[in-house]
Amino acid sequence: MSDVVAVLTPPGRSALATLAVHGPRTREIVRELFRTRTGKPLPDVPAPPQFWLGTFGDQVSDEVVLAVKDATMELHCHGGREVVRYLLELLTSRGLSEILWSEFLRCTTGDEIRADALAGLAHAPTVRTAAILLDQANGALERALAEIETAEHAQALLRWAPLGRHLTDPWRVVVAGAPNVGKSSLMNALSGYQRSIVADTPGTTRDVVTVRLALDGWPVELADTAGLRASEDDLESAGVQRAAALLERADLVLWVVDATCLPPPSLEGKGAGGTDPTDATRRIIKLIVNKIDQPPAWDIAAAHPDACVSALTGQGIPELVESIARWLVPEVPPSGTAVPFTERLIDSLGARSGMTKKT
Numbered sequence: 001m002s003d004v005v006a007v008l009t010p011p012g013r014s015a016l017a018t019l020a021v022h023g024p025r026t027r028e029i030v031r032e033l034f035r036t037r038t039g040k041p042l043p044d045v046p047a048p049p050q051f052w053l054g055t056f057g058d059q060v061s062d063e064v065v066l067a068v069k070d071a072t073m074e075l076h077c078h079g080g081r082e083v084v085r086y087l088l089e090l091l092t093s094r095g096l097s098e099i100l101w102s103e104f105l106r107c108t109t110g111d112e113i114r115a116d117a118l119a120g121l122a123h124a125p126t127v128r129t130a131a132i133l134l135d136q137a138n139g140a141l142e143r144a145l146a147e148i149e150t151a152e153h154a155q156a157l158l159r160w161a162p163l164g165r166h167l168t169d170p171w172r173v174v175v176a177g178a179p180n181v182g183k184s185s186l187m188n189a190l191s192g193y194q195r196s197i198v199a200d201t202p203g204t205t206r207d208v209v210t211v212r213l214a215l216d217g218w219p220v221e222l223a224d225t226a227g228l229r230a231s232e233d234d235l236e237s238a239g240v241q242r243a244a245a246l247l248e249r250a251d252l253v254l255w256v257v258d259a260t261c262l263p264p265p266s267l268e269g270k271g272a273g274g275t276d277p278t279d280a281t282r283r284i285i286k287l288i289v290n291k292i293d294q295p296p297a298w299d300i301a302a303a304h305p306d307a308c309v310s311a312l313t314g315q316g317i318p319e320l321v322e323s324i325a326r327w328l329v330p331e332v333p334p335s336g337t338a339v340p341f342t343e344r345l346i347d348s349l350g351a352r353s354g355m356t357k358k359t
């Protein structure tokens with residue numbers, strides 16, 4: 001194994017930066033470059049964990065805190081780009097290779113699932129998703145995988161695959177429907193602030209507007225689409241095409257209809273996709289009746305809507321938020337549950353359960 005260095009903090013200016021080093025020669029190299037505050041070198045074999053305040057570098061030297069851990073050492077230094085670059089150059093000139101922080105996690109934890117879970121944690125958008133990833137970093141999935149004996153065991157783990165896919169990536173929720181039914185207004189009501197253009201003229205939303213939200217702790221990317229309507233206007237047609245593409249990759253479509261407008265558009269293609277949990281293309285479509293603050297122009301109950309709201313008055317919006325969370329995550333795993341959270345893990349479980357992935 002070679003000697004490696006990785007910057008653990010994000011690029012850019014900040015108060016502090018952290019560099020981590022690992023490998024057979026790193027201790028010797030760090031001893032050569034590090035001086036404690038009293039000017040002495042590090043003791044021969046510092047027993048971890050230890051923290052030293054000192055300086056690092058031979059000519060220009062910067063103040064650092066050196067953390068000696070079991071398998072690695074960390075340098076906590078000033079966060080300016082030039083300081084970080086100087087320290088990196090010092091270390092690479094002595095033979096260390098610079099690698100990405102995510103690769104560093106892999107080669108120092110020696111446990112791929114833990115490394116992936118820790119890397120995923122950096123991207124977890126909500127506390128709720130971070131908590132599930134922490135469980136996996138702490139071994140929930142590793143233990144469950146070790147205990148798999150039958151195809152049924154693998155299948156049982158796959159039950160959480162649809163959730164596992166969204167621990168770092170938001171669920172995509174698309175607000176769709178005919179022009180003027182109140183899609184942009186609904187999106188604004190859900191996100192709690194004015195975001196899309198709202199107007200009385202059909203076709204005002206010419207493009208796709210997205211906003212990221214946490215609904216009941218689940219990360220959601222909400223997209224407002226141009227009305228699905230053929231148009232002479234080229235600009236708007238482009239928006240309609242993008243909307244169709246967006247619908248293709250949606251996890252949930254909120255199909256909005258207008259309570260005050262006859263006739264209620266038909267709900268073509270309503271219904272969920274396949275039931276195979278290894279299939280990432282499942283899409284749920286729900287019928288949302290909007291403008292219920294007005295007298296209805298048709299028999300709403302007969303259409304069996306999934307939610308009735310008024311984007312204008314906010315009536316039914318809290319209930320809709322709850323429903324969306326439930327549609328996306330019908331069952332919440334108890335803490336400590338093994339959740340497969342990468343496509344690679346889901347695929348290999350799929351193979352062990354005898355399920356074939358749909359293409």
Ligand SMILES: Nc1nc2c(ncn2[C@@H]2O[C@H](COP(=O)(O)OP(=O)(O)O)[C@@H](O)[C@H]2O)c(=O)[nH]1
Pocket residue numbers: 178179180181182183184185186197198199200202203204205227290291292293294309310311312313
């Ligand atoms: N009365 C009422 N009007 C609404 C409601 N939601 C939207 N509207 C109005 O319907 C019109 C079209 O809304 P908009 O959100 O732009 O529709 P979109 O074309 O589907 O995005 C606007 O004049 C809105 O103010 C509602 O819940 N009740």
Ligand SMILES: [Mg+2]
Pocket residue numbers: 183184185196197198204205224225
């Ligand atoms: Mg609109």
